[in-house]
Amino acid sequence: MDSLPALYLLPLLPLLGFAVLMVLPRLFPGKTGGWLATGMVGAAFIVAVIRYLNQGAPAHETLWAWLPNMALNANLSVGFWLDQLSALMALIITGVGFLIHLYSISYMGHDPKFTRFFAFLNFFVAMMLILVLADSYPLMFVGWEGVGMASYLLIGFWFNGRNSEAGDAQVRAASDAEAISNSNAARKAFIMNRIGDLGFMLGMFLLFKLYGTLSIPELAERVEGAQVAQAGIELACLFLLVGAVGKSGQLPLTTWLPDAMAGPTPVSALIHAATMVTAGVYLVARSHFLYDLAPNASTWVAWVGGLTALYGALSALNQSDIKKILAYSTVSQLGYMFLAVGLHAYSAGVFHLLTHAFFKALLFLAAGAVIHALHEEQDVRKMGGLHRFMPFTHLVSVAGVLAIAGIPIWSGFFSKDAILAAAYEQSLPLYLIGLGVALLTAFYMGRWYFLVWRGAYRGHGHPHEADTLTKIPLGVLAALATLAGFLNIPTFLGGKHAFDDYIGRAIPLHAHEIPVATEWLLTVFAVLAGVIGLGWAFLAHRRGALATGPLGELSRNSLYLDALYDNVVSAPSRAIAGALDTVDRGTDDALNGVARNASGPGGLFTLWQSGFVRAYAVSMLLGTAAIIGYWALKTIGSGA
Amino acid sequence: MVPTTSYLALSGILFALGMIGVLTRRTAIMVFLSVELMLNAANLALVAFARSWGDPTGQTAVFIVMTLAAAEVAIGLAIIVAIFRKRETTNVDDLAALKG
């Protein structure tokens, strides 16, 4: 073990990259900053591969004491934990991260803040690695909020609008409007993540209250041992679910993900497709020992996943922005993963996470190439027939679409099929939702493909093929998207699902009891769903009615969830804030008011001080008369 | 032997009369007269108590009050004359310089 590179190297390398690029940007003129950042992530990838290859028992390396007495009656220390799950995640992050860094060098080539972009990307990769390798929940929370911060920085990368110095006023106005929308999107993402983080924190507090420690290895031992009230674990798992939902953009905290498309495309590919959004799934998978003891919470997770998948698919039907379609499809695919981990089919969920990372990153990068080629044009209705101008990108996009649609051989088929099998095994309604979503997914991805690549070119300007530096990542991802499925060929198809065994060593698997016949039936249904979806899209394309998808406005405004939040949550909170402010300013006036009218009754007395001796004498008389009168009455009363 | 209570009642009435006099009269001299009346009322009560207690102190007190009254009248009237010379008025209400 000692010869292996230390675990803390993984997050340290990109962090160093971030520090250097932020503090000394002038040292890296031109694109050298980009190459440095990519090199750092590459190095991290190599370390991850080395640690992945010679993995024995889970490695636990601790550094220094960090939080006061949050471990078993000791201070919680910063430490990294490498088991099969986190090794795989590290591989995905660094691998896909490296490819996307490579892609960004050309994509962001002429952006004025080139170096800063790579600094933020490195910072993101470092935080994601901390999240994945953390040995304790608080350290995972560091990564958790760190990636939230990185996504805030990257979504709001063009916070002042790309052509704010442009000459003509009309372009400037558009750029200013874009600046405001970008900044709002970034802020919205961060605040929504923060809401999820509150849930995560409360979950941690409850776990500490139940078990007295927040270090995951210690927690795992104590959970099996201690017989803690079922309700406690259920609530803790629900809190963790809220955290996962916040980070992975599931219902109800999902409206920030489509808005996050305001960031540059590599950001959408890396953060909002491959890595950050899967953090929620990783959290649930990492806390499998809790969720196994909390059946209700797990059904909650499954149902949240199922409903979000449906919501994402429905919203994606009629989007006109090339990246928005992919964003909603990410939401929907994440719904699948939550569905899987909710049903305790952790390996199926993680496998889908893997394949999804590949083909969704591929699709986003392809979309990026298209946007780049059409000079920042993102509206699919102004595209079409690009297969003639960009043959290579077209080819990889076909691979991506087939993968996501779940066509056999491509990876999407295997991972989605595993999830549907698990769903069928445990709850029929969820399986039906899953199947329906598979159909819708096939349709909107087909629509995406036909609108962008097929038909006549509706835009102006002359699109050109991407340069070589862009092609390399696209090619690699296309290969991975196609071949990744073979990692986990299910038994009834003659494979030995190597992936399930690998993950099984970290997370206990549930035996499959479905007879082979039904498995075949499920696979046929899944393939049928994919084919019908694509066919429906093809027919609509032939009729040229693809521009406006079904469900029209309902889908375009994503079931009006955004509008709902605005006037249910943000408007009243603003109003209350205003009211509180006036109340707060009011307290001082109230005090002055009391002072002012206290002098009122005082005025009456001045009249009485009239200066006339006899007035005083009268008051003296009345006074004495009253006193003696009282005295006399008392004596009468007492019958003297 | 006339009971002391009747003497006290009489002195009370006289005292009240004096009091009313002080309040209703508008010139300083008249106010003084009423004050004298009140003093006499007090003396009467003192003597009545002296008899009921059988102790001459009451009477000596009256004696001292009388001398006091005399002195007071002297000084009071002197003041009134001085005020009169300054303000040419004996009306009590004009003398309101110490207005609050």
Place this chain on the structure above:
Amino acid sequence: MNSFTDWLPTLMIFLPLAGSLLLLVTPKTFRDEVAGFIAALTLGAGLAIWRGGGSELFRWDWIPPLGITYSVQLGGVSLALALVTALMSFIAILYAARRIPNPGPMLSLILAMETGLIGIFAAQDLMLFYVFFEDALIPALLMLAMYGKNGRMAALVKFAAYTLFGSLLMLVSIIGVRYLGGSPSFAMTDLKQHLVTGSAQTWLYLGFLTAMAVKLPMWPLHAWLPDFHEQNHDSGVPDVMGTLYKVGGYGIFTFAIPLFPDASLELRPILMGLAAFTALYAAWIAFRQTDWKRLLAYAGLSHMGFVALGVFSLNETAVIGAMYLLAFQNLYTGALFLSVGMLQERIGSLDTRVGGVMTQAGALGGLTMALWFASIAVPGLAGFIGEFSILLGAYQVSPWLTFIAGITTIAAAAYALTAFQHTFWQARPAGSVTVRDLVHTEWLILGIPLAILVLFGVYSTPALNLMQPAVRAVLSALGGN
């Protein structure tokens, strides 16, 4: 144990005062250097004490007939706060020397206040604590009076009224503690042996609490804070000293809890409720503020709500978190006030709806954003450790109040990022003045606090080793959970 380390705390306390008097006589040209040198010396003294592992109790009978002793000790939490005070005063002096037209009086006032503050942290005698408590008030008032904006007199009167009202009540309870308890002197060591018991303790605790609640500040007694900060000099230097003067949390921890254990246990739910409410209330109001200074005042108030929640919960983790947050909160709130000062220096107004400053002044924007992230307790910075420990500890005591305080973290993100976005992001309005970026010393003024925040956010062991034993000692005496 050579005698020099005995005198270090006294040196650290009275060096700034000597400096401030010296400043009044130094010629104009050397004024900045002298002030800076004295502040650096004080910081050095503090570091020497820290390296020596905190100083022993130094006791000398000041006024024997009254039983007032000059007992002084800098160790654990008090040393941490004293160090932070010394550092922030040094930074405030650095910035004031350059930024304020005639810095002479301001510099001497800062140094005078620094004495009061370090005295507060070092005092181990109730009456001495009271003396320093009042002593620190005078320079604050003078700063506001001499350098404030036109509405300063009203703010000054309100500030003085609230503070004096509180401190007089505290004086009553200080005297009460000694005489009801029957202890020979006001020194804490003696007072602890002669604890007051029964309902009298609650009343004394309440007296003490009002002063601390004003200084904390806590919800009902906070009205002076926004005006105090809003009316102070635009450069933000008096506000830095103002934030340092929020010693309520420390006062409760060092004096109130050991002296009134049963009362603090008995009043715990109410006080925690008030604290959580303060946090949420302040954060929610901050959301609508359009003046940077007022927004920062409410942000500070919200953090103080957290500190109060931590201290009142009497749970060891929460109290350590409260002290941690109290110490480092001075760093980022102070630095933010200075960054607002720099912003005001460049664009002439404190309004948040300015827009696009970051496009022209990248460094100022970047550093301010990092400081704001520290302020809303993003992990990896010191604020998080404090806030996380408070919430964890408070959760063990009462989950619902922690939930309310938790919502504050969301509200904090909301107000911080909204204001930040309106000022630094979005497009720069056409025709507005171009904002020049940071110049030489300004990098340091924002950079040093940020560096320390990052250092103690990631590698927090030294600060924990300093604070944990002190907190554990106090709470074990209480037998708290």
Place this chain on the structure above:
Amino acid sequence: MMLAFILLGALAIVGGVITIAAKNAVHASLGLVGTLLCVAGLFATLNASFLAATQVIVYAGAVMVLFLFVIMLLNANQPVTERDPVPYVRELAGIGGTLLAGAFVVLAFTFKDPRPLAEGAEALRGGSALVMGETLLTRFLLPFEAVSILLLVAIVGAVALVQRPAAQPDGVPDELEEPVGAPQEERRQVPRGAAPALMQTRGAQDGEVRA
């Protein structure tokens, strides 16, 4: 005895009413003289014979003469006519007075003699000068002396008060000069209700003395 008391009491009350109600100042003082004489009579019934005598001589005689003299001197005879500045004072005084009287009467009847009256009266030995002198010069010697000093002071005070400022050798009156600018005629206006006799005498010296 009872008859004497009733007669004298009634007369005293009538005198009192006259002193406070009479329009003419002189009538009021005569009313007071009547009351004083009745009170002297009452003293006699209360075996305070010496006091009765002194009352008649000192009080009724000397003091009342002084009063009459001053009334004549200041010509304070006409009643004051214009509006009473203090509102409702008459009514208030009336109500207050009757209330006070009622209270006194009620309280008076609550008084119980500590000793049987006869025995008390007998102990006073007729309140003669012997008894008075004995008590005054033994038990109350100090008050006796104090009162004598008081009388002396009163005499000196009275004389000093009414002393007219003697003309100074250099012609500067002791009072401060009137500010030159003060309008003269305002001071000429005839004060309300001033006694004409006194005015002539004062007017004469007005020339050289600025009042």
